[in-house]
Amino acid sequence: MTREMLTGNAAAAWGVRLAEVDYVPAYPITPQTEIIEMLAKWISNGDVDATFVTLDSEHSMITAAGAASATGVRVFTATSSQGLLYGFEMLYTVSGWRVPFVMVNVSRGLSAPITLEPDHNDILAARDSGFLQIHCETCQEVLDSILMAYKLAEDERVLLPVFVNMDGFYLSFTREPVEIPDKEQVRKFLPVYRPHHAYFKASKPMAQGVAVLGGPVYSYFKYQMHLASMKAIEVYKEVSEEYKKFTGRNYDTVEGFMVDDAEYVLIMSNSFSTLGKAAVQNARKNGLKAGLIRLRLLRPFPADDIRKMIRGKKAAAVIDQNISIGNGGILYAEIAGVMYNEKKMPLLLSFIGGLGGKSIGSDEFEYVIYSMVRAVETGRVELPRLLYTETEWKEMEKVKEMAGRRECGELENEK
Amino acid sequence: MKMLRVRFHGRGGQGAKVANRILGTAAFIEGYHAQDFPLYGAERRGAPIAAFTRISREQILERGVISNPDVVIIMDETLLDDPLAHPLSGLKQGGTVFVNTMHSQSEVKDKYMFRNFKLFKDEMLHSVQHDNKVILSGIEESNVTLSAEVITLDITKIGLEMLGKLVLSALAGGIASKISGLGEDALKRAVEKELSEFIPERELVVKNREAAVHCYRAIRPVKIETTEAEHKGSPVIDLPFEPAIVSSPAINTVGNTPSRKTGNWRVFKPVWNYDMCTKCMICVARCPDGCITVNEDGFPCTDYDNCKGCMICVEECPSKAIERVREVHAW
Numbered sequence: 001m002t003r004e005m006l007t008g009n010a011a012a013a014w015g016v017r018l019a020e021v022d023y024v025p026a027y028p029i030t031p032q033t034e035i036i037e038m039l040a041k042w043i044s045n046g047d048v049d050a051t052f053v054t055l056d057s058e059h060s061m062i063t064a065a066g067a068a069s070a071t072g073v074r075v076f077t078a079t080s081s082q083g084l085l086y087g088f089e090m091l092y093t094v095s096g097w098r099v100p101f102v103m104v105n106v107s108r109g110l111s112a113p114i115t116l117e118p119d120h121n122d123i124l125a126a127r128d129s130g131f132l133q134i135h136c137e138t139c140q141e142v143l144d145s146i147l148m149a150y151k152l153a154e155d156e157r158v159l160l161p162v163f164v165n166m167d168g169f170y171l172s173f174t175r176e177p178v179e180i181p182d183k184e185q186v187r188k189f190l191p192v193y194r195p196h197h198a199y200f201k202a203s204k205p206m207a208q209g210v211a212v213l214g215g216p217v218y219s220y221f222k223y224q225m226h227l228a229s230m231k232a233i234e235v236y237k238e239v240s241e242e243y244k245k246f247t248g249r250n251y252d253t254v255e256g257f258m259v260d261d262a263e264y265v266l267i268m269s270n271s272f273s274t275l276g277k278a279a280v281q282n283a284r285k286n287g288l289k290a291g292l293i294r295l296r297l298l299r300p301f302p303a304d305d306i307r308k309m310i311r312g313k314k315a316a317a318v319i320d321q322n323i324s325i326g327n328g329g330i331l332y333a334e335i336a337g338v339m340y341n342e343k344k345m346p347l348l349l350s351f352i353g354g355l356g357g358k359s360i361g362s363d364e365f366e367y368v369i370y371s372m373v374r375a376v377e378t379g380r381v382e383l384p385r386l387l388y389t390e391t392e393w394k395e396m397e398k399v400k401e402m403a404g405r406r407e408c409g410e411l412e413n414e415k
Numbered sequence: 416m417k418m419l420r421v422r423f424h425g426r427g428g429q430g431a432k433v434a435n436r437i438l439g440t441a442a443f444i445e446g447y448h449a450q451d452f453p454l455y456g457a458e459r460r461g462a463p464i465a466a467f468t469r470i471s472r473e474q475i476l477e478r479g480v481i482s483n484p485d486v487v488i489i490m491d492e493t494l495l496d497d498p499l500a501h502p503l504s505g506l507k508q509g510g511t512v513f514v515n516t517m518h519s520q521s522e523v524k525d526k527y528m529f530r531n532f533k534l535f536k537d538e539m540l541h542s543v544q545h546d547n548k549v550i551l552s553g554i555e556e557s558n559v560t561l562s563a564e565v566i567t568l569d570i571t572k573i574g575l576e577m578l579g580k581l582v583l584s585a586l587a588g589g590i591a592s593k594i595s596g597l598g599e600d601a602l603k604r605a606v607e608k609e610l611s612e613f614i615p616e617r618e619l620v621v622k623n624r625e626a627a628v629h630c631y632r633a634i635r636p637v638k639i640e641t642t643e644a645e646h647k648g649s650p651v652i653d654l655p656f657e658p659a660i661v662s663s664p665a666i667n668t669v670g671n672t673p674s675r676k677t678g679n680w681r682v683f684k685p686v687w688n689y690d691m692c693t694k695c696m697i698c699v700a701r702c703p704d705g706c707i708t709v710n711e712d713g714f715p716c717t718d719y720d721n722c723k724g725c726m727i728c729v730e731e732c733p734s735k736a737i738e739r740v741r742e743v744h745a746w
Contacts, residue, residue: 274477367651385651390650405665
């Protein structure tokens with residue numbers, strides 16, 4: 001075991017190296033490129049015994065990943081943002097093939113306007129695809145999650161592909177100390193992949209990914225995917241228990257931070273949860289019983305675990321780093337769905353924050369926490385709100401002025 | 416010690432990212448919690464970039480840009496005049512600034528710090544860089560004169576002499592390690608570790624290590640009092656509706672590209688000796704940026720606001736009439 005300063009991207013590459021994958025179809029995109037650069041280097045110098053192929057697009061890349069996995073080899077690939085959307089059709093297709101490969105998504109806001117920094121509209125667009133989803137807060141967690149993801153995906157009760165998600169820049173390019181486990185130990189946790197369901201043998205022909213006509217047949221296959229995904233919660237818990245024994249690091253489906261005696265909880269995901277934890281500590285210093293719930297396993301959605309954690313709290317505030325245009329925060333709606341029909345559930349507030357990598361400042365966190373306190377006092381929950389400060393608004397006014405937009409609007413008004 | 420926050424400012428290609436990593440690794444070697452992070456996206460070579468290192472005895476519950484640094488390392492003095500880089504913004508009162516310059520400490524104080532601070536206050540709101548919004552807001556609310564420990568050293572000169580190259584990563588890493596109070600041994604190991612990753616020639620790694628140590632020893636130690644980030648309140652607002660004629664991402668203003676000068680990261684500039692010039696105009700034809708034009712007397716001359724200092728004209732001139740002169744201070 002060694003400890004090194006690694007970026008989230010490098011941690012991902014190390015996870016893949018330790019998983020001893022056989023095949024890496026690749027296509028670069030900022031901020032994911034470093035992952036495949038490292039793998040390409042290791043494969044070319046012999047450190048990793050795998051086949052590396054650059055494809056002509058993410059659509060081909062995901063197809064290649066699914067097809068290779070269907071022959072019974074261990075496959076890894078990675079993308080981000082626009083790339084994920086470009087390959088979108090194949091996400092549903094390969095998950096329907098029931099192929100257990102692992103794919104990293106480095107979150108980046110979606111165009112237009114085009115940007116590079118993170119929010120989760122890319123990965124959450126894929127939430128209904130059949131891929132399982134693990135969302136990471138730290139670089140260490142990225143490495144660990146890739147190893148856990150293979151174990152989870154390849155379990156015969158699951159056999160679905162898994163996304164491991166990390167934020168662009170805030171994790172992908174950020175270095176922090178990461179423990180790299182020994183190869184021999186990883187092999188004990190994650191043995192060589194020898195599947196029974198997928199193979200490529202001339203003596204044993206098999207057709208995979210067949211077409212169906214007729215609702216009952218289609219419904220059967222789709223619902224089996226759903227059942228397998230729900231089953232994956234139980235499998236995940238076994239995997240994380242085993243991983244904990246192996247590394248000492250514990251990854252529950254949902255992480256609770258100072259949550260046991262908390263009255264007011266933030267609900268967040270990914271790397272901005274770190275900022276939320278600092279805000280919780282500050283609130284505690286001011287005598288407020290705050291806590292944080294971090295959503296880690298997002299598909300399947302661990303409804304029971306979430307319910308258990310928020311039951312009895314006074315208020316909870318979901319900070320969605322995404323926006324479903326025309327409805328609001330995606331995770332807010334999912335959490336609300338978990339709570340409906342339940343007793344002793346807290347008031348639930350909704351905030352949108354961190355779109356396109358906009359930082360969430362301590363003032364904004366204070367605002368969120370204070371809004372929970374006020375909601376409890378008045379019994380009224382205000383409308384969902386974008387976290388956006390006056391300073392940012394003033395700067396945006398200047399940007400509009402420079403771009404001639406303000407003037408443009410005024411001319412229009414005069415007509 | 417509370418968390419130490421260090422911000423590097425350099426230009427793409429100068430080595431700010433690796434300098435930042437050297438500091439992060441040196442702190443990690445000494446047993447600190449460390450986090451380092453460069454900020455760049457679609458930047459070209461020469462564009463201002465920033466990088467951030469956090470060093471702490473405790474777990475680091477921060478991410479992203481550092482808007483209130485204790486230490487600022489400026490690897491290219493021309494950035495002080497660049498409204499997009501604004502390297503001094505948000506620096507804590509009593510913080511430490513290192514400037515890579517030929518000028519002395521007092522000259523820098525007179526020349527840049529105070530003048531520049533005012534300039535930022537006036538021009539701040541006209542400068543736009545989406546990534547650095549937080550940094551911008553630090554200056555806006557500050558009315559006090561900036562008081563800072565200033566350290567100067569011409570590391571460009573040291574780089575040229577000791578490495579024969581203009582890559583300053585190890586040198587700036589040495590400076591930052593000293594200011595951050597890290598040991599020389601940790602610095603050496605960090606330089607080895609970071610540079611061996613991508614420099615195959617052993618000799619060059621050793622030269623870099625020596626240059627880093629040289630810089631480390633060339634400056635005096637600094638006593639740094641880390642404080643918690645200054646808390647400046649800005650209320651959360653309700654973002655109002657605006658019609659698409661205002662709120663769609665389009666630009667109506669025209670013809671403003673020339674107002675963004677692109678030539679201020681030169682290390683060398685071409686200077687013509689008209690006594691030797693034959694007006695052959697080869698330099699005009701060869702300039703990749705179209706910066707060389709012809710003056711009233713028919714001699715070639717360059718637009719220093721946009722000349723990148725690539726020195727192709729110097730190489731191409733058949734009569735050796737163009738001299739390569741070290742840029743002391745752009746415009």
